Amino acid sequence: MEMETFKFICTPEIVLGNGSLSSLGEKIKKFHGTRVFVVMDKTLSDVKNEVKKTLDKEKISYFIYDEIVSEPTTDSGNHAGRLAKEEKCDIVCGIGGGSSMDTAKAVSILITNDGKVEDYQGMEKVPKPGVPKIMVPTTAGTGSEVTFTAVFIREKEKTKGGINSKYLYPECAILDPGLTVSLPQGPTAFTGIDAFCHAIESYISKKSNFFTEAISEKAMELIWENLPIVYNKPGDIKARSNMLYGSFLAGIGLVNAGVTAVHSLSYPLGGLFGIAHGTGNALLLPYVLKAEISEIKNKLSKTGTKITGRKCGAESFIHELKKFEKGLKIPEKLSELSIPQNTIEQIAEGAMKIAVPLENNPRTFTKQDIIKIYQKAY
């Protein structure tokens, strides 16, 4: 019998439950933090008050950096890093979607290393560990509370690049579904489908194993069942909790088995045209699955049957997926996103540079294959 060996990575400390944000102060103390740099966006003013309450209660000093905009740039990451150093913070907390959490992760290593975000974009370029990081997602989501990546746009080059480092794995994740109920319908849908992409892409990845497959399957099940509920009934706390848990599990799938071609094809849409990460992934997902259907038909049929609750072949699962996305008002065509058709070749060149997810992909895609996928999706 063939042997399978693998490593398994998971955020070591997890708190899940409505109201769990109140444990933030206690967790900071546990990681010996004395002054915390909190990264969040301005729109979360109620959350900010909650944060202040828990920190005041535990007598922890803080600096709240609430200038986060979606899709952060290297400049904004560097600005936050400089401030955290000046403020002499020894622990960071990212509260929000991927933008806030990624910035917090970068700040953690910018406090202890001398360089800039740009110096560390790439694979394992960070020389020294950062300060501890606690993540509090308010979307379900990017999975940033589990991953070792922080993504920043390089404005000059119009590209997106991740800092990928073992020093970016968060030490703690606080999963409080109450923080996700005010997320508007659009972001609820596209961040939810981003999480679904993490689950299905890690499931079909060449690097998947029996352990990650079980986790990815559970994540798909939770997201498939609960995303339509939270989309139509934003205040359903049980469904919001299931989404947060599903997104977290999908993040574990991503960390341990990687994402695949959907993420490679979606990245340049963000860098070149500012398309939100989740929207690009959601739109491309059915087209990419279709292009590699012969390699993944057993897995698609198995998972399709499980999550839709009826016997489902690979083709009919992709059909169901399109219907599912339509119900969440996800755009179906790239042409709906004002992307000029004559840029497809340039987008494909960008996608080829996002090499790792393409290497994980069950089918090897050439640049021509990728152009064809964009054309079908146009």
Ligand SMILES: [Fe+2]
């Ligand atoms: Fe993603």
